Amino acid sequence: MKALTVVIGNYNYARFLPEAIESALAQTQADLLVIDDGSVDESREIIERYHDRFGERVRPVYKANGGQCSVYNLGLALVQTEFVLFLDSDDVLYPGAIDEVLRAFASGDFVKVQFKLRVIDEDGTDTGALVPGATPPSDCATILRRGWLYPSPPASGNAYRVSALRSVFPIPLSAEQRKAADFFAIYGVALTGRICALDQPLGGYRVHRSVERKTAAGAVSLGIGNCENVRDVEQSFPWRWETLRHMTSTRLGEELPARFIDYSYEKNRLCAHLYEASTAKRWHWLLFRSRDYFRSLLGNPFWDARKKIGVMGLTLMCLVPSVRLNRFALRYIANPLFRRPTVAR
Structure with missing residues (x-):
């Protein structure tokens, strides 16, 4: 068993899912869990093809649609590794990303390691932008207690110590509010310990909705x-x-x-x-x-x-x-x- 699990949560992103899975499989120190949240496109067939090809390296889970918060709750309950990274199915990890993350975790008693993401467009072309645009201090709890939300990448740019995240989770589920699960992970875990922020971009954050x-x-x-x-x-x-x-x-x-x-x-x-x-x-x-x-x-x-x-x-x-x-x-x-x-x- 590896030290970190990449959990890919997917809902109707069949057009991006293969690239996300391939980028996770390229990580030599990560297990892979793919949770499909009741997709009605070709996502399940894609996941099955990768499972048939790679066996237990691609662990599929299929569930009724419940929203991103339910995916995070389930993923965190299923992982058996010390660390976890939730990769959105329209994003990608770059080669060696998990190696860098694990080195960062080993360098101190951190509850989260975050890294910058290159903003890519629908076709995967680099736009030149990076998120987040600023680097937070390791002690984000003090700032959060004053009400400030510290700079963090979206979901795919954050890896967590599982024990720390479990001390905050699960997210209360709501029929009206089912998205933005990364909000609760990013800011909740900051109150449990120190955060390591890496300046190098280790993944791609895909923005695929038009400007206007x-x-x-x-x-x-x-x-x-x-x-x-x-x-x-x-x-x-x-x-x-x-x-x-x-x-x-x-x-x-x-x-x-x-x-x-x-x-x-x-x-x-x-x-x-x-x-x-x-x-x-x-x-x-x-x-x-x-x-x-x-x-x-x-x-x-x-x-x-x-x-x-x-x-x-x-x-x-x-x-x-x-x-x-x-x-x-x-x-x-x-x-x-x-x-x-x-x-x-």
Whole structure:
């Protein structure tokens, strides 16, 4: 048995799943568990082909659809290794990634090792962007207790000590809120010990939703990362924080503040409310509804002055009565696909 298990959670991502499985199989020090969450595309057939070819190296689990939170709960219950990494089925690990992660775990008493991810597009082309854009300290608990969500990559860029994650999990399941399981793992585990943040990119984070698209009603909406519905994310984030507070209070005896501070969340709100809005509405929102946004920007403990000034400049472009400038600024803030050099302005 290896020291780490890569758990691939999949739901209807047959077009990306083979690349994710291949990238996990290329890791010499990792077991592989593939959990299919009730897919209705060709995912199961793909998993079976890999299982037939590689035998126990590809351990398949099939379940009824229950959402990402149920996949994390089940995966954590099934792993028998000391460490675990949850790889999204549309992402990839680079060769040697798990070797680097295990070396980092061996270098100190860490509960999580995170690493940067290269942002890739639907075809796997490197966009030039990296996530996260800042490096957190090893003691993220102190910052979290003040309500700040520390910089972390999405799910695929985090490996956990299983015992630490089990002290926080399982995630309470909800029929309404079934996504963003990595939120509870990333921030919950930070209260159990130190975190090691590697600066080198060891995987690819695939952003495959367009920068801009039209709704069924014909209105233009802005694509923010892989979000299907930006307003749903805005509404669900407070629920996530309240759920995390409940988990850490009942299982760790940690009392987190009632409110959280996170630039990523606030920028999503900014972009959702200002994109394609009239100049008057943009002015009104920035003058009267942007307090939390500017607090998360100017008070950000993870950014230097240069980055804050740059983002402030982009934000203030929204005050200019120019549709073109407004679109440019919000596309740049919202979606890393827009930042690649080949995108026409």
